[in-house]
Amino acid sequence: MSDRILKIEKGDLLQMAVQKKMDGWRLAQICAVTIDQAYEMSYTFVKDKDMETLRIHLQPKEPIISLTQIYPCAFLQENEAAELFGVLIENITMDYKHKLYRIDVKAPFGPKEDASWQNEA
Amino acid sequence: MAKRSIIPFGPQHPVLPEPIHLDLVLEDEVVVEAIPNIGFVHRGLEKLVETRDFKQYVYVAERVCGICSFGHGLGYCESVEHVMHIDVPKRARYLRTLWMELSRIHSHLLWLGLLADALGFEALFMQSWRLREKVLDIFDNTTGGRIIFSVNQIGGVLKDIDASMLKEIDTILYDMETDLKPIMDTFLEDMLVNSRLRGLGVLSKEQAYLAGAVGPMARASGIDYDSRETGYAAYADLNFGPITATEGDCYARCKVRLAEILQSFEILHELISKIPGGDINVPVKGNPNGECFIRIEQPRGEAIYYTKGNGTKYLDRFRLRTPTTSNIPPMLDLLKGCQLGDVPLLILTIDPCISCTER
Numbered sequence: 001m002s003d004r005i006l007k008i009e010k011g012d013l014l015q016m017a018v019q020k021k022m023d024g025w026r027l028a029q030i031c032a033v034t035i036d037q038a039y040e041m042s043y044t045f046v047k048d049k050d051m052e053t054l055r056i057h058l059q060p061k062e063p064i065i066s067l068t069q070i071y072p073c074a075f076l077q078e079n080e081a082a083e084l085f086g087v088l089i090e091n092i093t094m095d096y097k098h099k100l101y102r103i104d105v106k107a108p109f110g111p112k113e114d115a116s117w118q119n120e121a
Numbered sequence: 122m123a124k125r126s127i128i129p130f131g132p133q134h135p136v137l138p139e140p141i142h143l144d145l146v147l148e149d150e151v152v153v154e155a156i157p158n159i160g161f162v163h164r165g166l167e168k169l170v171e172t173r174d175f176k177q178y179v180y181v182a183e184r185v186c187g188i189c190s191f192g193h194g195l196g197y198c199e200s201v202e203h204v205m206h207i208d209v210p211k212r213a214r215y216l217r218t219l220w221m222e223l224s225r226i227h228s229h230l231l232w233l234g235l236l237a238d239a240l241g242f243e244a245l246f247m248q249s250w251r252l253r254e255k256v257l258d259i260f261d262n263t264t265g266g267r268i269i270f271s272v273n274q275i276g277g278v279l280k281d282i283d284a285s286m287l288k289e290i291d292t293i294l295y296d297m298e299t300d301l302k303p304i305m306d307t308f309l310e311d312m313l314v315n316s317r318l319r320g321l322g323v324l325s326k327e328q329a330y331l332a333g334a335v336g337p338m339a340r341a342s343g344i345d346y347d348s349r350e351t352g353y354a355a356y357a358d359l360n361f362g363p364i365t366a367t368e369g370d371c372y373a374r375c376k377v378r379l380a381e382i383l384q385s386f387e388i389l390h391e392l393i394s395k396i397p398g399g400d401i402n403v404p405v406k407g408n409p410n411g412e413c414f415i416r417i418e419q420p421r422g423e424a425i426y427y428t429k430g431n432g433t434k435y436l437d438r439f440r441l442r443t444p445t446t447s448n449i450p451p452m453l454d455l456l457k458g459c460q461l462g463d464v465p466l467l468i469l470t471i472d473p474c475i476s477c478t479e480r
Binding site for chain 2: 003026028049072073075100103109
């Protein structure tokens with residue numbers, strides 16, 4: 001049983017996700033974390049008892065491509081990261097455009113500057 | 122040419138125990154697409170980790186969901202203990218496993234009751250829930266709570282169970298096995314139940330894997346995976362294996378859950394016979410500094426817990442990926458091509474927990 005976290009470059013994500021899928025790994029979770037004024041995105045894959053996480057560091061406003069073209073099941077978790085953290089995720093196949101949760105504040109879990117965004121209402 | 126229409130389903134519907142909304146795109150009576158909409162009960166519980174002491178947060182984690190309450194507390198504690206390299210006493214790990222397996226029995230019996238209710242089989246519904254009450258009574262007698270019982274703590278558990286109580290639990294479990302037999306026979310052999318479940322909502326093994334299905338839903342499609350085999354709590358000391366079926370339909374999902382109840386009885390008998398003596402918790406010094414992902418097999422399937430500490434008493438991040446989050450995409454696959462009248466039953470057979478999903 002292995003359990004490791006690999007730090008990768010943003011540009012390598014799609015290629016590595018395709019390779020994971022071809023090797024029979026299942027996308028288990030996507031997690032966003034706010035670190036200072038930036039983000040950390042973790043993509044965890046599971047195959048039998050093995051678990052591996054790909055880790056990307058993102059600057060605020062730095063877009064990242066969606067994994068839904070490779071793993072369609074990623075849509076809920078990507079929408080959640082976009083809405084709660086303000087991560088810019090491009091080309092989600094089922095994009096809720098920040099309407100997944102009925103919340104009044106934009107990116108409430110995001111960097112502090114984002115958390116202070118005012119509700120238009 | 123078929124007439125195309127869109128029917129809103131939920132968030133309030135007699136068969137839905139929790140709020141999920143689906144826009145069902147129909148051609149005549151056949152569903153061609155289902156667009157899910159959640160977000161009615163989002164509470165932002167993960168964010169609270171930044172303002173609660175990491176020891177206090179156990180009580181928040183337990184309140185993510187009523188049915189999986191103990192499991193969420195366990196998952197959170199295990200993840201923090203992993204980060205802090207805490208060696209939990211063996212007796213505490215056995216006690217956690219005992220409450221976890223009882224939670225699985227109670228969750229599956231609750232689901233069976235809801236299924237019977239959805240089928241219009243009131244007597245079966247009441248018999249399933251009558252049996253579930255015995256598990257809740259065990260919770261009450263061992264912890265003082267029936268649903269949320271707050272016995273987990275970082276470093277072990279808060280309450281012990283003495284030998285006479287363990288013996289009594291063992292006896293109750295044998296009685297429950299006897300009581301479960303006619304209920305099980307009815308679910309698996311009754312003509313009306315069979316006619317409603319067999320061949321409905323078939324999810325192939327490949328579909329289930331690609332869509333990320335977990336838990337009984339995945340195992341009913343033949344995926345041989347159960348995250349208890351990763352060996353958390355006391356599972357490494359116990360003999361069990363994933364229970365699978367190959368049909369992938371609603372009947373298989375029901376069959377797997379029934380077999381898992383019997384398996385939990387066996388695990389509990391073995392556990393009670395092996396439980397060691399000793400302490401039930403260890404003192405915790407310092408604060409978590411580091412991160413980890415761990416997997417826990419909740420009654421509804423694999424849940425993933427992520428904890429990131431920064432050396433202070435407040436964590437940077439706690440993340441919970443619930444089984445229902447993983448089971449919604451395969452549910453959408455199931456709904457494509459089904460009859461409108463089958464939608465409630467198909468949603469029910471994934472055993473959705475929206476409260477967990479939205480946190």
